[in-house]
Amino acid sequence: MQTKKRSAILLLTIIMMLSIVLTACGGNNNTAGTNNQAANNGAANGAANAGASDTSEEATIKMLLVGGKPADYDQVFGELNKLVKEKINATVEAEFLDWADWSQKYPLKFAANEDFDIVYTANWAFYNDQSLKGGFLELTEDLLSKYAPQTWANMPKVAWDQAKVGGKLFMVPNNNVEITDKVVLIREDLRKKYNLEPVTSPETYAAYVKAIAANEKGINAFQAKAADGWKWHELDQIMLEQQNEWNLVDYNFPLAYKMDDATGKVFNVYDTPEFKQLLAYYKDLADNNGWSRNVVSNKNDVWQDIKAGKAASYAQNIGTVAANIMEATRENVGIELAIADLTPDKKKISAISTQNGLAIHATSKNVERSLMLIDLLQNDKQIHDLSMYGIAGTHYEAVGEDKYNAGPSAANYSPSGFSAWGWNSALNRQDAAYPKVADDMFNTWTSKVYHFPLETFVFDDSKVKNEVANIGNVMLRYAIPLEYGLIKDLDKGQADLIAQLKSAGIDKVQTELQAQIDAFLAAQK
Amino acid sequence: MNRNGLLGEIRKNRALLLMLAPAVLFFLVFAYVPMAGIVLAFKQYNHTGGVFGSPWNGLDNFRFFFESGNAWLVTRNTALYNIAFIIVNNVLQITVAILLFEVAGKWFRKIAQSVMFLPYFISWVVVGAIAYNLFNYDVGTINSILTTFGMEPIDIYNTPSYWPVILVIVSAWKTLGYGTVMYLAAITSIDTEMYEAAEIDGANIFQRIFKVTIPNLYPTIIILVLLAIGNIFRGDFGMFYNMVGNNGLLFSNTDVIDTFVFRSLTTSNEIGLSAAVGFYQSILGFATIMLANYAVRRYDKDRALF
């Protein structure tokens, strides 16, 4: 029996070794291939640099985009290809990674080194990760100024700087002014019904929440969206960041600096008097039934709840809230909504450019032509309109130079269907039905945008990956219940949270972050 | 064993070996060759290096898990939940299979058996949504019933102690039909002469069940339990994630290795980190199954897995 077992294990070992050897060979071939390709690219670049860009040979550029394939893809991209063919002698083929599963497929496409040239990326779509792993081609000033000259000229320097990872650029960010400040969508009719002051501050909002909680049975005064791993109370961006003019470096750990602090000193937001105060504020709302006791387990869509009259406020970015109001008007749902900015006088931060962008695959064989295409997508009015909004008269109706109305078959090619946002630019059109209040609010914000040295700073967490992973877990487990008022003793809860963060290694992250910030500021002087 | 002997053995068994060949080839291609990817647990993966060329980083990938302070808690939870599932689910399935076999009504049997299969088809996402409808504090069905009878509502989503019971019930409910089929098949394979012999001996129906039916199910039970034991350190992610979600208050009682790792790694996409935890689960599972199999072998070597 013994010998039998031993021989079984032996057999197994042999097979495993065999398989390792087999794959190792395969793997080596693979890497060799990659290196060759990279070398070829280099050579191609060198050659191209020597003369004018050579487009004599027709190229097919494969794009990897995120989102559902539009129903009229063939039609629109057919038109697009006519233009692209004429301008840079190339055709475009797009592959769409569906919203349902893109985050699983996206890294695999790189791991298997599949064939594609341009790929959508963003700070929330693997940008840092793939940059560090070598998935993207580094974009040098040379390449950009030569093959994407308009983009290179039109893009603000801040946008390029924000897109750098470890000092290197891997993305052509979108060129679009956005402000990430969150606002609250409220029920204006209910506010009037209870004669409440306009909601413009945390205090007036608290009054609104309490009034509704006390008088309207069956309505959650505040509702959070279904939990998806977000590690904060949904009002935190407003109440903690915007209200105190702090900037959280990364929402995956609770470290922030003051926007106007030139030294960029980092601190743990949970360990501040402001947070303590905020906890009391939240607890007060929770104790007054401002939100459901099961708010963290919510599985419903908040906006649907609001539309159905089951929830009376939620926090979201201004564009989405404006879209909600458009939808409510369109469908005539019989409730009156309003946008409440709880921090109107505070400094605003413009969104980081890496919210959306396009990158070039590290092993692309069409680097120059890909950059040319990106240049066209961002800056050529005709191509931009076509790729973003579809065919005029069919998918959209142009209204002036910068607005549009949905066309008869808008559903078959819509700007919200897939990640065409990767080439957002000044040429973007706005939906003509966009509520004026939202537009006005946005315009006043742009005048309050605050620029500060650290706005281009991006944290490289590769040395503290383990700690960041554990901190995230602690936040979900200890911070969220505490903030939603589910823990009776606030002081003890806060002390627990801080202690747990310490053992998860927040100090190490803080030290690393501070060191990177100091180095960054020193380099800027 | 000399070479001739081995060749001789191969020749003697060549038909059987040929019959095994497709399966062996299948597992070589789809399991053993990719298994080389285990090295990723010890590497800092990048695309330029690929699976084999990436730099080694020792045990770094294991650090986040073991330094989290939760490794023991989630490992224990995973094992305890699985043990509870194995016991409860199997006992229930065996009972139901026996009763289904014994009850007289043919149509009743058929319909009951089909109906019990229904939960298997309801995805965890939908089960989670139904559970939320039942359990939530404000408008949940359970609390509506409690309050109409003048009782205090219960706050299920904020009370960790309810959850082990809930999860065990849900698991039993979801697997009932599936598992019953397996035991039913085993019962129908029992030689009817054995029943007749038992009856001639004057056994009543309960004695017959305990003396004939159940002992004849032992091989099936042992195999199914052994198979389950190999996976005792792997949590059913779909179930735990859709039932509990990100509700931190419940984690002390509901967090299993798979959900813990999922939450930890949503922000980073490090293949190495998940490979490391997977390796840890494999090693634990391997040790457990070797022990269990050894124990079974000592008792009856024909019943063991290998």
Add this chain to the structure above:
Amino acid sequence: MSASATQTSSKAQTAGKRRGTDVLLLQIIGYIVITVLAVFCFVPFLLVVSSSFSEEQSIIENGFQLIPTTFSTEAYSVLFKYPEQMLRAYGVTIAVTAIGTVAGLFLTAMTAYVLQRKDFKWRNQFSFFFFFTTLFSGGLVPWYLMIIKYLHLKDTLLVLILPMLLNVFYIIVMKSFMSSIPEAITESAKIDGAGDFRIFMQLILPLAKPALATIGLFIALGYWNDWYNALLFISNENLMPLQYYLYKMLGNMEGMRKAMMQSGAVVNVSLPTESLKMAMTLVATGPILLAYPFIQRYFVQGLTIGSVKG
């Protein structure tokens, strides 16, 4: 043969149901326990059915209800918005399930038969060889590379069949079932000069019907419910199986909402997701529920070894 088999088994059952308080007691217990459990299993499904026919608005307002207050087929009209796609998805699933089940079941049975042959010297070693793969795995990336880079199976029907062809769990359960077939059958056939493969095909397979029905059911369910292989390897709309088609429809809406919030883009989708989820369950389960009674007889009534022998 099947007539005589049913006869014998029903004889065995009537023999077991002689009058007597013990029998009566068992019947009572049996009916009560099974009825309770069946209701327990049925009610949630009823909830799914009735919710799938409810208006989205009423689900949001009142939650899922056993008796719908409103009736609407909106969810189904969304699902069948492109009927030809839906039909094609059904077609792919049915083809994959049929081919996969027949091939998989045959290979599973053949492998299991060899592994349970007591005179096969290396049966334990091979059992271990198979079982080991359930414990250790190299993870998603190498497996994905294998299928995409080396086997080049991307966007083929084969990729939906091949990776799920064999499952160690089924092999081992099948092996355990088969070991209840008397060894004497194999032995006497060998003496008659029959080869191993012929013994398997002509003697063992017919005797293993309950086991084949059971494992076949599991394999078929596995193929029917699989969407993950399609997720990874299928991008051609014409090859999408039903479950993946449904998964995508729902996942797209939820994924889009999430991505738009993160990207700062505008969220502007409104579809009846709750009733849709429920309708999908029904659409995906329906055909199986219809087919189930036809295969059910194999393990509810069963062909028993004893009856064939007798």
